[in-house]
Amino acid sequence: MQVFPLQPAGADVAALMARFGVSGTGAEIMRDRFGMTVFAVKGLSSAGANALKQHLLSLGGEAAVPRHAITGEARPCDLLFSLRDDRFPALVERLRAQCFHLPELADAVEHFRAARGPWYDLRHDRIPVDRPALMAILNVTPDSFSDGGRYSTVDAAVRRAEELISQGADIIDIGGESTRPGALPVDASEEIRRVVPVIARVRKAYKDTVISIDTAKAAVASAAVEAGADIVNDISALGDPAMGAIVAASGVPLILMHMQGTPRTMQDDPRYDDLLADINAFFDEAVARAVVAGVKRERILLDPGFGFGKTAAHNLTILRHFEAFAIHRLPILAGLSRKSFIGAATGRKEPADRLAGTLAAQTLALEKGAAVIRAHDAAATRDLILMHRAVREAPCW
Numbered sequence: 001m002q003v004f005p006l007q008p009a010g011a012d013v014a015a016l017m018a019r020f021g022v023s024g025t026g027a028e029i030m031r032d033r034f035g036m037t038v039f040a041v042k043g044l045s046s047a048g049a050n051a052l053k054q055h056l057l058s059l060g061g062e063a064a065v066p067r068h069a070i071t072g073e074a075r076p077c078d079l080l081f082s083l084r085d086d087r088f089p090a091l092v093e094r095l096r097a098q099c100f101h102l103p104e105l106a107d108a109v110e111h112f113r114a115a116r117g118p119w120y121d122l123r124h125d126r127i128p129v130d131r132p133a134l135m136a137i138l139n140v141t142p143d144s145f146s147d148g149g150r151y152s153t154v155d156a157a158v159r160r161a162e163e164l165i166s167q168g169a170d171i172i173d174i175g176g177e178s179t180r181p182g183a184l185p186v187d188a189s190e191e192i193r194r195v196v197p198v199i200a201r202v203r204k205a206y207k208d209t210v211i212s213i214d215t216a217k218a219a220v221a222s223a224a225v226e227a228g229a230d231i232v233n234d235i236s237a238l239g240d241p242a243m244g245a246i247v248a249a250s251g252v253p254l255i256l257m258h259m260q261g262t263p264r265t266m267q268d269d270p271r272y273d274d275l276l277a278d279i280n281a282f283f284d285e286a287v288a289r290a291v292v293a294g295v296k297r298e299r300i301l302l303d304p305g306f307g308f309g310k311t312a313a314h315n316l317t318i319l320r321h322f323e324a325f326a327i328h329r330l331p332i333l334a335g336l337s338r339k340s341f342i343g344a345a346t347g348r349k350e351p352a353d354r355l356a357g358t359l360a361a362q363t364l365a366l367e368k369g370a371a372v373i374r375a376h377d378a379a380a381t382r383d384l385i386l387m388h389r390a391v392r393e394a395p396c397w
Contacts, residue, residue, distance in 0.1 A: 244293025
């Protein structure tokens with residue numbers, strides 16, 4: 001069973017009801033009852049769905065269940081339910097006394113609600129906890145999609161790091177292998193040659209700056225941490241079997257990203273059975289692997305992987321429902337900067353021309369709970385984060 005929150009518009013509610021098999025008459029009756037906190041549930045039994053609906057109705061809420069739940073067919077149900085915020089404690093208490101896996105649903109809802117709020121503690125004394133963190137991108141590669149070759153020498157990369165720090169970056173994310181669509185892999189020794197001298201010099205010059213190593217290779221992560229990196233950003237989510245042990249031994253935070261395929265193949269023809277549910281299931285498995293390897297759960301961050309094995313439509317859906325990933329109670333990173341789907345939406349062919357679209361997308365991610373914003377344009381993104389915080393903290397009147 002999967003449970004995750006949604007913030008659907010009215011038309012979305014009707015479409016989801018149809019998709020979940022709710023009758024047309026029922027959808028018409030219930031269409032205006034989902035203006036409160038909404039959750040999607042996938043894979044609940046018919047008996048559980050009916051019991052949940054009765055509890056919700058008694059509390060002034062609603063559940064849109066498929067026809068086969070009403071007729072009692074013994075197959076799993078996907079459904080939507082909605083309830084006023086102040087009535088969730090009563091619902092959770094009731095569900096805990098039920099069977100049909102409803103106590104598990106209560107746990108999921110309670111965990112999500114306990115983690116609600118715009119900011120997260122990333123468990124790192126140099127990362128801000130009163131606002132989302134700004135992770136600035138520093139590609140020391142000759143072939144990255146946006147700035148490939150500009151910072152491929154150590155001196156140029158260090159100068160760029162200094163510039164990003166002066167612009168307000170909280171984290172410098174240093175990568176030595178391009179992950180653009182179609183990119184070919186780089187061997188570990190070459191990647192280490194590119195990134196370790198940069199990390200060492202930035203660490204020596206800026207002792208308080210947080211450095212992230214963007215790599216999917218355990219050998220590179222190990223060398224980078226030894227040189228002074230504070231975070232491992234792994235786009236393969238422990239695709240290298242040795243990565244978990246390296247991160248666990250070092251004690252640094254770990255970012256786990258969702259990607260369908262590899263950078264070379266990910267955009268060939270990405271398809272999903274159920275986009276949000278598939279990504280959340282992937283996160284469940286990836287977090288479990290990391291914990292088994294010895295990584296502390298509270299030091300894990302998640303990244304849904306905009307542009308990594310997703311069509312433009314997939315990326316827009318992920319952004320629109322970014323809150324769906326809050327169910328894991330872990331910080332969520334939004335890597336939206338200059339992505340091709342922003343270019344598709346705005347007509348901006350060149351990545352460097354996508355700043356306005358990027359800022360708009362980042363604002364939506366912040367509003368839906370992003371804890372880290374990964375960006376090329378540090379100064380503009382810093383201002384966006386600070387302005388977003390100022391508005392959220394402004395008095396009502």
